[in-house]
Amino acid sequence: MTARAPAARRAAVLGSPIAHSLSPVLHRAAYDALGLTEWSYDRFEVDEEALPGFVAGLDETWAGLSLTMPLKRAVIPLLDEITETAASVEAVNTLIRTADGRKVGDNTDIPGMVAALRERGVEQVGSAAILGAGATASSALAALSRVCAGEIVAYVRSAARAAEMREWGERLGVDLRTAxxxxxxxxxxxxxxxATTPAGATDALAHDVPERPATLFDVLYDPWPTQLAARWSMYGGAVVSGLDLLVHQAVLQVEQMTGHRPAPLDAMRKAGEHALASR
Structure with a gap:
C-alpha cells in the first residue's frame, strides 16, 4: 500500500507595506528544520480594504496568517473568536484557521516580548519605563504587566498620547504614570x-545612558544597533533587540500553525540574522 503524501499547507504574512518583512525568512527556516517540505509561507501586500476578501478566501489548505500594520485591528471583525491576550490590547497579529474552518485571532507579540526578556534573564523587575506611545506601546505595556511588580512610567510627546497610555494602563490593570x-x-x-519608538527617535538619548545601565528592550531590528542600543551595550547593559521579539513571536506562531512544539528557535534566529546581515 502506497503511503499518502503529506498535504500541502499554506501560511503567509499580510500587511502594507510588506516587502521588508522578515517573517517569510523565519517561518521557512522553521519548516526546513522541522522537515515540513510541503509547507509554504509567503508575503502579500494587503491593506484594510482588501483584507475581508483575502480572509474570506482562506480554504482548507491554509493553516494561518501573520498580520502586521495596518491590519492588527482591522481583522478583528472578520474572526470567529479572539483570545483574551489579543482582546486585552485590541490587536491580532496571528490568525489560525482551525480544522473545522473557524478563524481564531491571537496576539503572540505580548508573550513573545515576555519570552525574549526571560531569555536574557529578566524574570521580574520592580519598575520599568516605556519610551513612546504608538501601536507597539500597548503590547509592551501588556507584556510589562507580566514582569513588572511596580510602577511603569511612559514617556510621551503629547497630552493625547498620555491619555491613551493611561487608558491602556487602566484596562490592563497596571500602575502606570505618564511623563x-x-x-x-x-x-x-x-x-x-x-523603547517602542521609530528609527532615530531615541538617538539623542544615547548621550544620557548611565554608567551602569540595566536592561534595554529596543523593538527595532533594522537598522541595528540603534545609537541608544550601541551606547547601552558599550556601557555593559543588557540589550534585547527587535529581532529577539520577532523571532520569539514567530516561534509561537509556528507552534500554533503547525502543531509542532517546540519550534526551532535557534534556526529561526540564525536565518533572521543572516537575512539582516545581507541587507
Missing amino acids: DWSDAAEALRAPLVV
Whole structure:
C-alpha cells in the first residue's frame, strides 16, 4: 500500500507595506528544520480594504496568517473568536484557521516580548519605563504587566498620547504614570527600559545612558544597533533587540500553525540574522 503524501499547507504574512518583512525568512527556516517540505509561507501586500476578501478566501489548505500594520485591528471583525491576550490590547497579529474552518485571532507579540526578556534573564523587575506611545506601546505595556511588580512610567510627546497610555494602563490593570518626552533621559535609569519608538527617535538619548545601565528592550531590528542600543551595550547593559521579539513571536506562531512544539528557535534566529546581515 502506497503511503499518502503529506498535504500541502499554506501560511503567509499580510500587511502594507510588506516587502521588508522578515517573517517569510523565519517561518521557512522553521519548516526546513522541522522537515515540513510541503509547507509554504509567503508575503502579500494587503491593506484594510482588501483584507475581508483575502480572509474570506482562506480554504482548507491554509493553516494561518501573520498580520502586521495596518491590519492588527482591522481583522478583528472578520474572526470567529479572539483570545483574551489579543482582546486585552485590541490587536491580532496571528490568525489560525482551525480544522473545522473557524478563524481564531491571537496576539503572540505580548508573550513573545515576555519570552525574549526571560531569555536574557529578566524574570521580574520592580519598575520599568516605556519610551513612546504608538501601536507597539500597548503590547509592551501588556507584556510589562507580566514582569513588572511596580510602577511603569511612559514617556510621551503629547497630552493625547498620555491619555491613551493611561487608558491602556487602566484596562490592563497596571500602575502606570505618564511623563513628558523632554524628561525621557530619566527613563534610562529604570531597571527595564522598553523603547517602542521609530528609527532615530531615541538617538539623542544615547548621550544620557548611565554608567551602569540595566536592561534595554529596543523593538527595532533594522537598522541595528540603534545609537541608544550601541551606547547601552558599550556601557555593559543588557540589550534585547527587535529581532529577539520577532523571532520569539514567530516561534509561537509556528507552534500554533503547525502543531509542532517546540519550534526551532535557534534556526529561526540564525536565518533572521543572516537575512539582516545581507541587507
